[in-house]
Amino acid sequence: EDKVVQSPLSLVVHEGDTVTLNCSYEVTNFRSLLWYKQEKKAPTFLFMLTSSGIEKKSGRLSSILDKKELFSILNITATQTGDSAVYLCAVLPTSGTYKYIFGTGTRLKVLA
Amino acid sequence: EADIYQTPRYLVIGTGKKITLECSQTMGHDKMYWYQQDPGMELHLIHYSYGVNSTEKGDLSSESTVSRIRTEHFPLTLESARPSHTSQYLCASSEPHRGEQYFGPGTRLTVT
Numbered sequence: 001e002d003k004v005v006q007s008p009l010s011l012v013v014h015e016g017d018t019v020t021l022n023c024s025y026e027v028t029n030f031r032s033l034l035w036y037k038q039e040k041k042a043p044t045f046l047f048m049l050t051s052s053g054i055e056k057k058s059g060r061l062s063s064i065l066d067k068k069e070l071f072s073i074l075n076i077t078a079t080q081t082g083d084s085a086v087y088l089c090a091v092l093p094t095s096g097t098y099k100y101i102f103g104t105g106t107r108l109k110v111l112a
Numbered sequence: 113e114a115d116i117y118q119t120p121r122y123l124v125i126g127t128g129k130k131i132t133l134e135c136s137q138t139m140g141h142d143k144m145y146w147y148q149q150d151p152g153m154e155l156h157l158i159h160y161s162y163g164v165n166s167t168e169k170g171d172l173s174s175e176s177t178v179s180r181i182r183t184e185h186f187p188l189t190l191e192s193a194r195p196s197h198t199s200q201y202l203c204a205s206s207e208p209h210r211g212e213q214y215f216g217p218g219t220r221l222t223v224t
Contacts, residue, residue, distance in 0.1 A: 031211070041217045042216055043202075045214065100213065
């Protein structure tokens, strides 16, 4: 059965800290891996990764995919209280159905 | 910025009522999705659509139904609401041949 596992489940840090969130997957016929940030309501898109070893970067956030070891990490440097959210990882298989498989998320709390 | 809308945002209804949750997007996306998410839990796909007159059930068994008569509109209907339907319902859409999904703000449903 296809699955996506995120770790840690929750994390509390202080402003200025650097955090690394993990996403491992077991999916038949991998197509792409996506990261989302979910605050109060809807998830917002952060990154999509399809190729191994190529880092995607946006400001203080960056992400990389390892297709051999079947995982991805999301790094956040110099964290701010506004980074507090649930970070979701999702994998899209190539089955043609466009059915995304989501992990349970990592709940990040950044203290001032 | 993604333009995907859901109404109502909050709904409290009694057991046995019929309800329709509305979802509309103005991006012309062919693919649309309904997810159910309980607090602190992962998103579960309950319905998806590849285009007009195309609907499929997702992985999570659901007593709801959907329709896709117009590209921009993907309503979800519960014929007879039960307390077990209490949850957050998220609608999403995605572009053809692209991976990222855009989510609506969600409907938080409480069935008493």
